Structures are given as structure tokens and as C-alpha cells.
Amino acid sequence: QVQLVESGGASVPPGGSLRLSCAASGDLFDLYTMAWYRQHPGKDRELVASISSGRTMNYADSVKGRVTISRDNAKKTVLLEMVNLKPEDTGLYLCHAGRLKQPPTDAWTYEYWGQGTQVTVSS
Numbered sequence: 001q002v003q004l005v006e007s008g009g010a011s012v013p014p015g016g017s018l019r020l021s022c023a024a025s026g027d028l029f030d031l032y033t034m035a036w037y038r039q040h041p042g043k044d045r046e047l048v049a050s051i052s053s054g055r056t057m058n059y060a061d062s063v064k065g066r067v068t069i070s071r072d073n074a075k076k077t078v079l080l081e082m083v084n085l086k087p088e089d090t091g092l093y094l095c096h097a098g099r100l101k102q103p104p105t106d107a108w109t110y111e112y113w114g115q116g117t118q119v120t121v122s123s
Contacts, residue, residue, distance in 0.1 A: 002026035002112040004095045009117030012085055020080040020117060022095035030073040032099045032110075036080045038091035039116070045094065049080060062088070085121045092116040 008020040020036065035050035049059045049069040057069055068081040078095060094116040100109035 002029070002032065002097050002110075004097060004112055004114035006093065006095045006114045006117040009093060009119045011120040011122065013123050014086060014121055016085050016121065017081075017083045018085065018119060020082070020093055020119070022078040022080075022114060024076040024078070024095075024097065028099065029076045029097075032097040034069075034071055034078040035096040035098070036069065036078070037094045037096055038089075038119070039094065040091045048093070051078065082119075085119075087121045090119060090121050093119050 003025045005023045006020060008018060010018060012018060022034070031053050033050055033052045036048040037045040038048050039045045047060055048063055049057065049067055051057050051069045051071050055071070059067060066082060066084045069078065071078045080093070082089065095114040096111065098108035098111040101107065102109055
């Protein structure tokens with residue numbers, strides 16, 4: 001079992017910066033692929049960035065060059081550094097932990113979600 005708690009969301013003007021943090025508790029944190037998703041009201045969640053247990057990082061095309069994901073296994077935290085924020089970055093940002101993909105669908109055997117932290121980019 002993994003519990004995830006996000007923090008760092010805020011309301012910022014376009015061009016601003018934020019650092020989101022996800023604090024995890026539970027076992028085997030270093031074996032989980034950690035990710036940040038964002039959700040807009042009435043829309044599906046979209047992947048923003050992920051970092052695997054081997055520290056392979058992936059980013060959505062819409063945030064490449066503006067967002068950096070990192071993890072600290074000793075502290076069981078995942079950070080999402082965002083710069084040059086745009087209004088379309090507005091949304092509820094959720095932390096996700098996934099472990100052991102099941103073929104052929106690649107669904108996670110174990111996965112957990114946080115409650116989210118709100119980011120609003122507006123002038």
C-alpha cells in the first residue's frame with residue numbers, strides 16, 4: 001500500500017513557475033514508476049510526466065522544455081518543476097504510483113493515486 005500526498009499547487013500568472021511535490025508513504029517506493037497527471041473538469045486525465053524506477057523520464061509534448069520531473073527515493077518524494085506556465089497548464093495535478101505491468105495490456109498490478117493539488121494559471 002502506498003499513500004500519496006501532493007502539495008505546491010497555487011494560482012500564478014502566465015510565465016510563472018511552480019514546484020509541485022508528492023510525498024509517498026509505504027514500502028517499495030523505489031520500485032514504482034512515479035508520474036504526474038493533470039485533469040481538467042469534464043475531461044480525462046492526461047499524463048504530464050513520468051519517471052521510472054530506473055529514472056527514465058517521459059514528458060507530454062505540451063510541456064517538454066518547461067517541466068522537469070525528479071525523484072528522491074531516500075525521501076520518498078517526487079517533484080515536478082514547472083516554468084513558463086501557460087493558461088492551458090491549469091488543472092488538478094495528481095501524483096500516481098505504478099508497479100508491475102501486466103501483459104498484454106500493460107495495466108499496472110499495483111497503482112495508487114493522490115488527491116491532487118490545484119494549479120491555476122491566469123492573469
